[in-house]
Each structure stands twice: as C-alpha cells, then as structure tokens.
Amino acid sequence: MNILHKAVPFEKKITSNSNFVKVLAKYRTPDLVRSVLELGVTTVFFAVLWGVAWWALSISYWLTLAISLPAGAFLSRLFLIKHDCGHGAFFRRRALNDWVGRILGVLTLTPYDVWRRSHALHHATSGNLDKRGYGDIDTLTIREYRALPRLLRLKYRLYRHPLVMFGIGPSYQFFLRYRLPPGFEPGDGRYWLSAMGTNASMVLVAGAMMYFMGAGPFLLVHLPVTIIAASMGVWLFYIQHQFDDTYWAKDESWTLSDASLQGSSHYELPGCLGWLTAHIGIHHVHHLSSRIPFYRLPQVLRDNPSLSSMRKLTLIESLKCARLRLWDEGQSKMVTFSEAHSRHCPGEAG
16 A cells, blocks of 8 residues: 555544543653753664674674674664654654654664654554555454455465564565655655665665675674664564554544554563663553653653553563454454454354
8 A cells, every 4th residue: 555645534533532632741842851862872872782793793693693682672772763753752843853863764774754654644544444554564354364365365374474574574674665665656756855865875874884894794793783673673563553452443433542542552561671662662652642752651651550551461471462463353353363264254154
C-alpha cells in the first residue's frame, strides 16, 4: 500500500478523543537540558562502543561482535530519539526536531521525512482493520488467510516467521527498502528529496569512514551494529501491537482511545532496559499522547496508577508473542497458525 497517501481521513476521529489529550497535556513540554543530555549521552555511548568494537578487531572478531550488541542497542536508542523528533516531542521548536531527526536518520539509515509521514499514518490507523498497511506489520484475519491462494499463504507464513520478521526483514527494510520512498509517487518531491538526501549523506559518511580506516574494518564493525539495531527496533515495534489480546476493529467502531489503551502494550522492562529503549515500552501512553517526550513517560505512570496496570507485558511473556500470526475476529485475539487451523470462523462453509 502507498504509505505516502495524501488523503488522511482520520483526523476528526482522533481529535474527538481530546479528553485524553487534556489529562496528559501537562507532560508534553520538553525540557531542553534533559533532551540535550539524553541525546549527548546516547551519542557518546554509541561512539565509544563503536570505537571499542573497531579496536577489538585486532584481538578477536568474536569480541567485536560481542561489543556490537550494546553498540547496536545505543544505535536503536538514537532511532528512538529520532522517533520523538518526528512527533515534535523532543524539542519545542519544530525546525530543531526536524534537523536533529534528519541527522539521526543518516545514522539509522532512515529518510526522516518519509518515515515521519509513514509513522503519523500508523498512529492514525493502528488497530483499524479497514485501514491496514500504513507503517505497521502486515496482519491478516483467519478468514482472509484462508481465502488466499496457496502460494500467497506460503508468502505470508514466511513473512511472519521469526527468522524473517526479526532477522532478514529488518535488514531488508533499513538497507534496501528505505533507499527509495515506499509507495513513492512522482509528485511527492519532498519525500524523494528526503530519501535521496539521506542516501547521499550516508554515502559521504560511510565513504569518509572507509577512507580513514579501510572498507573492510568499517564494514566488519558497522554492519553487525546496524543489523542488531534494526532487529531490536523491529522487535520493539512488533511487541507493542502484536500480543494475544490486542485490539483490531472495523472503521465504524474504531476509536483512538481503544486502539491506544487496548491495542498498545505496556512492555514492562527492567530499569536499565527501560532506559536503553527510551521507555518506548510505555506504548499505550505514547499512543494516547505522542507529544510526550519519552523521558516523561515513567512520570505519567507514577502519577496515573491506572495507566500503569493496563496491558502490562513482561519480557518473558513477550517471547511467546513471536508465535502469534493471525487475528481471530470471533475471539478478538491474536492466534498461532495451529490455533487458527482448528478454528471455524462464522460465515464460513463447513
């Protein structure tokens, strides 16, 4: 589907839930010192770890790969800071959000303006069965899956396999698919400029690094770091909406509040992991009010205990969600392929 589709007929429905915006409005103001500190600390940790991984090449490549794991986590955190910039949540001035986002887009292989448009549509359509395909993970109902030809069923099964979803897929998305605006139309000049500007900047940065340190060492360090960051990012995005009792509804009954509170998880991670993932696990609050800076999200939960207990998902519980594949409309839950096989959907023959 064309994620750059210009007509966005969802705004009226979103603004009708303004009561939530009023409750959370006091948390929306970013703190310049805190934002700069978060950005600076994350950048420094990423740069140091990247440098240590390069140094470790002279000792053992296995050591380099081990250091690539935390380096990839901090690169993923830079992506999440870019994510806040895309929502206009990290700084008060939009121009500052956008230019920091564009710079981080080069580091994270993401054309910022293209991604921002896609992600805005994701927020506007998340959980809406009639408006799927906007910056989200493809999800079929049992009925839709059964209606597919055998070859397309196989394609969907491969797409939803963990090795593809969290391994091959993220690399394809960030290394290849983002090189051109997905759903690009000739008239969308700003998205073309975003993609081509990001590509050119990536070539310049990578070329300079290769010139000074050599192509081999650069690729041996940066490729695993980037692949790890991409897989982490996709996992977080997946678990935020793909859990057993998530929310999907037809357009006529869909509401932003239900999609946010029922269709976005509260991924409760241990303290250090919560900080490292920029508290994106407090995703139900983020969907309720995307202009809240990530570092204020824990405060929202402390001040509003009812939100803290909603849709809570632990790290261990989240691992089971990787097996979920299809939406069961009859039971209003995500199910595995084996569970779907034994289910009879209302209205189906036999």
